[in-house]
Amino acid sequence: MNNTRYGELSLHRLKKIEIVMNAEDHGLVEDLLKAAGIGGWTIIRDVAGMGHSGFHQGKTIFNDQSGLVMFVGVADEKAIIDVARGLARLFEKRPGVTFLSDVEVLRSDYFAATQTAQ
């Protein structure tokens, strides 16, 4: 892990993955994140936007399973690439997009992937 120092401020370089999928598929992504050992992530619900099949509505009141959700996860590169590999198989069957980027975080221990292989 490469670190950056700004005076007393020390930042840790990690990878971020953002995944936009149908809300009804959120369980698939959660399973992948868990399998990769990623212990925490953010879910942004009711994501709206324009895609290949037109505009996707955001908010519905009585159905958490409709519309789109976005996952944001941060971990070391190995774990994130592992998630991306799993996603590649998912995207063969289910619609969705993913973005990978480099990020820097203050507290790297918050984003440590757990060892899951037994």
Next chain:
Amino acid sequence: MNMMAPIAIVEPVLTRTEVAGLVSLAARTVPPIWPLESAIAVNPLAGFEELPFEQAVSAAAQRFSARENLPVDQWRTLLRAGSIDQKVLRDVAIQELGGLNSAFELIGPDVSRLDLLMARLLDLPVGAGVTRPAMLSPDADFIAKWCAAFFDQGRAASPMPNRGLGFYRSVLAIAGHDSEFRRLTGDVGQKLLLSIPRDPLEAIAEGFAALGICHGEEEDLLAGYVARLPGWAGHIRWRNEHADPEYAAGAPAGMADLLALWMLLDRSGAISTGEARTAPSDVSAQLAERFNLTSDILENAHEAGRRHFNEIANLDEGKLGRMFMLAAETSYRNAVVPQLRAAADAPGSDEVAEAQLVFCIDVRSESFRRALEAEGRYETFGYAGFFGLPIALHKVGKSRRTRLLPVLLSPQHDVDEGPAVGREREAEMVEQNAERTQHTANLFDIAKQGSATAFTTAEVTGPLAGLLMAANTIAPKFVERAVSRLRPPREDAFAPSLEKHADHGVHPAFTFEEKVGYATALFKLTGMKTPTARLVALVGHGGSAVNNPYAAALDCGACGGHAGGSNARILTAILNDLDVRAELAKRGMNIPDTTRFIAAEHNTTTDEVFIFDQATIPESHRPDLSALMTSLARAGSANRERRSVLLGRSASDVLTGAVHWGEVRPEWGLARNAAFIVGPRSLTRSIDLEGRAFLHSYDWQSDTDGSALTTILTAPMVVAQWINCQYLFSTIDNDRYGSGNKITQNVVGGIGVLQGNGGDLKVGLPMQSLFGDDGTAFHVPQRLLTVVLAPFDLVESVVASNDILERLFGNGWVSLVVIDPETGKALRWRRNCELSESAATHQSL
């Protein structure tokens, strides 16, 4: 000497995350199956909804070894009973043959293709259809056995050991001692038990490599495993995706655990194949004989004629059944839509209503509402039976919270329960009674299961149990009344407490803004206007059944398979809150001071309506309440009479059935459901919809942005579609998609039923919920017809913006008809339309 065959060392190709993704995809082959205590309807083919309906049915039939449609003999009975218009069936046959010209093409002298097809539909015998062995194959039986042991909810006298290791690992730990495993897998299995990974994802990855499964074939293999035991797989999905975490605490199990066990059997060469056989349905000889088409005539016929003859002769039962289904759907649409169109411009009543009542959209409300409206100036509305409240109730004396909301949502409010105002003493008595009963039951269980006490317990309690059984059989209503006198009813002794969060007692269950939001939603989504009547009743519903594992299936689906009274009480309390009313008034909803909201619950088995919290109703409104209760009782009596005819017994016997331990059909539930109608009551009030329609109130004029319609179509309609599909598929193949005969069912682990003493968890409705005693179908398996009264453009924009609607309407899972409120013109949503098209997406009726 070690006789075990060597196991080749294999290196997995896939990573754990790749396998996790494949497992999750394969899990979609089956829907989650809710446990009996909160049984709600699910579409057994939910995993196939991405496909057009016909393709989905075929693919699922192949996957689950299931029928594609109702047997033709059953359809013929429905035709004779008038559920299908024979002219419509003929039209469907003509369309199937490619239009009029093709249909009337002659095959022989005065014999057209249509003649042949109609003979096949109406008269000629059909093939035997799908045949399958009565018992599970040994491999599936082995896994089902350990599923029943692992997922048991405290009913087993001796729990399965090592459950904390997870399902897969705990079975691995015990399989070596299981003679059935040894018989199934031999030495290979024993050796694999020692060497395979203990992590299920790694075991599956290794299995793919060992079995030589190619890239792209893995999911299909896993989906095939899932489909072998759809009931237990569905239970695992529910456990992981919908149950509260404490439910599975101490016994984790994911779909990967189940699939890793299948993989173990597969690697051991223990997988059986070819469960079901479809008998060929070639009736060439009978068809030729019927029309005197001798072999000479057929041989001399032109090639196309011979081909057409063979095509019709070889049509299987699934394809013939599909034509009947289309005819049933069209017959129903032709009967209902013209009546709705005629009523589209019917004005709403200007008369002041004696009372307004908001019922659940459930089809059973429709006939009750009509009966009540006949009793006086009552205005009724249809709204999702959870009244828009995403709550979980923490009931006194219950260790787990009760989710009183549609499964599409997660609870947002944990509501505590406490003694109702002025009923503290009764609440205390109920609580003490419940504790005593639980204590006695525990003692009885211990005594019954103890090796030293089992016989003594039977000796001591047997005569008493026999007497009680005799009393319950001979005079069930008397026993029920006697028990009621001894124990005060729970319903009114406790009440949901809005001001107390169940887990964080210092916080209220609802903020003020949330209360206002839920109150507003009632008006916004139903089109209810202010000023309101003096009494406004929110009427939840639930069923009554004794000794019935499917009792929850008679309760409110919108309340997660529970009665809806608690939701009604909470929204009632919100709407009687003066601060909430003041805020609503600022937003243009002026509820008069003279309006009192009350909560009620419609018992759909007895058609009695219980009014909650009567002690809190002010003196000023008692005459109104008294009049309403009289009308409700009369309406209940009328509706009970109507329903008793359908049940083939007297109205009095319907009341007995609700408390009789031997009753297998206390009510018809939602059988014959057929339509979901979105519009004001004026659209449907004059029409007898025969208890077959879900009615959601809606006023397009107060929904200019379509947000209310979006909510109605993406949530209540989706729940209605699940119900419709559950009834449809449970009828088509009651063995695969339903749960078979109630008489031979056994409850397992407190979570579901089995047929006989083992096998898979059954997934759908029992035979008695769908078929009459003579075996003929009471439910007509047809897809949901949704009718919306709103401008075409508004509906189009809502459908185009919501993938779920495009999928359901576009793939033919639900048929959509839109009636324009200005012109009364009706258009039907065309299948497989492009969202970008506008006018072309409609097809005139």
